[in-house]
Amino acid sequence: MIHVAVLGYGTVGSGVVEVIEKNKDMVNKKAGDELDVKYILDLRDFPGDPYEDKVVHDFDVIVNDPEVGIVCEVMGGVGAAYTFTKKALEAGKSVCTSNKELVAAHGPELIALAKANNCNYLFEASVGGGIPIIRPLNYSLTAERIEAITGILNGTTNYILSKMENEGADFESVLKKAQDKGYAERNPEADVEGHDACRKIAILSSLMLGQHVDSDKIYTEGITKITAKDFTFAKKLGMSIKLLAMSKALEEDKAVAMVSPCLIPADHPLKMVNGVFNAVFVRGNMLGDSMYYGRGAGKLPTASAVVSDVIDCARHMGKVIMCFWDAKEANLVSIDDTSRKFFVRMDNKGENLAKQLFGDIKPVRVEWIEDEFAFITPEMTEKEFATKYASLSDYAYGRIRVEE
Numbered sequence: 001m002i003h004v005a006v007l008g009y010g011t012v013g014s015g016v017v018e019v020i021e022k023n024k025d026m027v028n029k030k031a032g033d034e035l036d037v038k039y040i041l042d043l044r045d046f047p048g049d050p051y052e053d054k055v056v057h058d059f060d061v062i063v064n065d066p067e068v069g070i071v072c073e074v075m076g077g078v079g080a081a082y083t084f085t086k087k088a089l090e091a092g093k094s095v096c097t098s099n100k101e102l103v104a105a106h107g108p109e110l111i112a113l114a115k116a117n118n119c120n121y122l123f124e125a126s127v128g129g130g131i132p133i134i135r136p137l138n139y140s141l142t143a144e145r146i147e148a149i150t151g152i153l154n155g156t157t158n159y160i161l162s163k164m165e166n167e168g169a170d171f172e173s174v175l176k177k178a179q180d181k182g183y184a185e186r187n188p189e190a191d192v193e194g195h196d197a198c199r200k201i202a203i204l205s206s207l208m209l210g211q212h213v214d215s216d217k218i219y220t221e222g223i224t225k226i227t228a229k230d231f232t233f234a235k236k237l238g239m240s241i242k243l244l245a246m247s248k249a250l251e252e253d254k255a256v257a258m259v260s261p262c263l264i265p266a267d268h269p270l271k272m273v274n275g276v277f278n279a280v281f282v283r284g285n286m287l288g289d290s291m292y293y294g295r296g297a298g299k300l301p302t303a304s305a306v307v308s309d310v311i312d313c314a315r316h317m318g319k320v321i322m323c324f325w326d327a328k329e330a331n332l333v334s335i336d337d338t339s340r341k342f343f344v345r346m347d348n349k350g351e352n353l354a355k356q357l358f359g360d361i362k363p364v365r366v367e368w369i370e371d372e373f374a375f376i377t378p379e380m381t382e383k384e385f386a387t388k389y390a391s392l393s394d395y396a397y398g399r400i401r402v403e404e
Contacts, residue, residue, distance in 0.1 A: 002031070002314050003038040005062040007084055008075035009046065009055065012098050012125075015303025016072050017051055020310070027307065031314035038068060041084075063087050070313050072306055073097040078105055089113045089121060094317075096309035098125035098302050104199040104215045107206060108327040120321050122309035127200045128153065130301030131294040132308075133280045137207045138323055144284030146208040148248045150403070153200040155276035155296040156184045156191040157223050157243045161261075162274040165231045165240060171224060183276055193222035194243065194259040201245035204280070205257050207323075208247060211330035219258040219335045225398060226261055233345055233374040236364050239263045240271050244403060254331045256338055262403040263343045263376075336383040341402040345374040350395025357388045376402060 004020065006013050017037050020027055028034050039062050040054045049055075062068055063084075071088045073095055075081040081102050085095050089110060097103065103110075103126045114121040124134045128151075137146070152158050156178060163174040175192065178184035190196045202215035223243050234241050242264055247257040264271055269291050273279040278296025283289050295301040312321065346354065348371055355361060361375040377385065389399055 001034045001036055002069045002317065003036050003065075003067045004070045004072065004310060005039040005041065005068050006037060006072045006074065007041045007059070007062075007081070008073070009040050009042040009044070010074070011299045012074040012302050012306065013040070013042075013072070015299040016074060016306050016310075019300065019303045019307045023307075027311060031311045033314055035310065035314060038065070059084050059087070063091050063093070068093055069317060070310055071095045072310065073099055073102075074306065075099065076101065078102050082106060085110060085121070086113065089117055089119060092117045092119050094120040094122070094313040096122045096125075096306050096313060098123075098306055100126040100196070100199045100203060104202045107203065108212050108325050111323050111325055112327065115320050118318060118320060120313050120316065121323075122312060122321070123203070124309050125302050125305035127203050128278050128280060128292070128294070129155075129296040129298060130304050131278055131280065131292050131296060132305070133204070133292045134207065135308075135312075136292065137204070137282075138321075141282070141284055141287070144287055146249065146282060146284055148246070148283040149201070149204050149208055149280065150244055150246045150270070151197075151201065151204070151280040152242055152270055152273050152278050153197040153245045153280070153296065154191055154194075154243060155278055156188065157194075157197070158273065158278065158296075159183050159276045160192070161223060161226065161241055161243065164226065164228060165235075168228050168231070170228050171226060192224055194220040197243060197245040197259045201247055201257055201259060204245075205247040205255065206325050206330070209249065209255055209330045210324040211326050211328045213247075213255070213257060213330045213332060217332050219260070221258075221260045223261050226400070227398065229369060229372070230343075230345060230398060230400060232366050232369065233364055234263055234343070236366055237263070237343075237374075237376070238266050239402075240266070241400060242270055242273070244270070246403070250333065254333050256333050256335060258335050260401050262401045264403050268403070337381055339379050339381050341379050341404070342377045342385050342389075343374060343400045343402055344377065344389070344392070345372060345397045345399075346392060347371060347395040347397070348373055350392055353392060353395065357391055372397065
């Protein structure tokens with residue numbers, strides 16, 4: 001029997017216990033041993049809960065119990081979660097987590113610590129909820145040189161943008177609906193400003209490159225400036241707007257990564273990813289393109305991913321599962337020299353100036369928006385566009401990158 005401890009009995013933690021208990025026969029069969037949830041760590045008591053007798057308030061009870069072989073860290077944050085994870089790994093207990101903030105900040109350190117103590121640190125649930133993407137990058141695609149990863153990695157922002165597109169609604173009203181449905185937090189900043197997607201693309205980029213990508217160095221832009229009018233013009237162009245997290249390997253061991261709203265064409269593989277769903281689009285130098293799609297968050301999808309790691313740890317008790325993510329910092333270059341097209345929406349009065357700056361543009365107009373037009377620029381560097389766009393400041397209402 002392999003004893004498991006769950007740190008945090010919130011949404012995901014209770015889901016982990018539920019998955020292990022409800023699917024016990026299948027989980028045990030696939031693990032090759034019987035799994036037993038021995039402890040649940042939380043500051044609270046849960047009178048009347050079916051597992052209230054497993055609740056403890058002191059982490060030392062868990063770390064000092066030699067019977068506990070696997071710990072599920074689903075607390076979140078980088079405070080106590082970091083301390084408890086380190087102590088568990090130092091004690092030779094494998095740790096499975098959904099904590100993308102902790103993985104993004106300390107991934108290589110904790111992977112190395114697990115290796116040194118002949119156990120494992122697994123984090124499938126940290127990116128994309130229930131979507132299997134970490135394991136494919138570590139196992140299935142190991143013969144590939146991954147050239148690029150592009151993803152819709154945040155269900156809250158994807159839900160908001162999908163609603164804005166389908167209903168012609170503005171950002172604030174849709175955000176309120178998302179909060180009422182529980183898709184967005186009361187303080188939605190981490191989601192709508194792109195920070196959550198940034199941490200996730202940092203993790204994927206680190207696995208793609210085998211070196212540490214610092215999330216603080218990734219250019220990140222959220223969706224708060226996207227308007228209903230942007231969607232109207234995008235629809236006229238046959239395009240959609242998505243918040244994309246993107247990473248690309250360059251020559252000379254360099255890479256570029258960013259999070260930004262982008263216009264994508266109707267035939268783009270990520271165009272059909274709507275609502276709270278997530279998707280990750282991976283390009284390998286031999287396989288070509290592959291895509292991984294599913295629910296990117298939620299109690300049971302995320303818990304399912306955590307338990308899949310628990311099963312993997314159970315299968316490899318006393319053995320280290322290889323993960324190629326070194327502490328060496330990746331050479332992440334500025335986006336300034338990267339090239340793309342840009343969507344610009346502006347006042348009719350600035351049309352002549354726009355043509356002087358961007359050449360033979362093709363203005364797009366919508367009948368009921370009388371004073372505005374939009375256009376897509378020729379391909380140019382971010383730096384060149386920023387300079388020209390600044391000259392339009394008296395007339396411009398917004399700009400969005402174009403990803404074809």
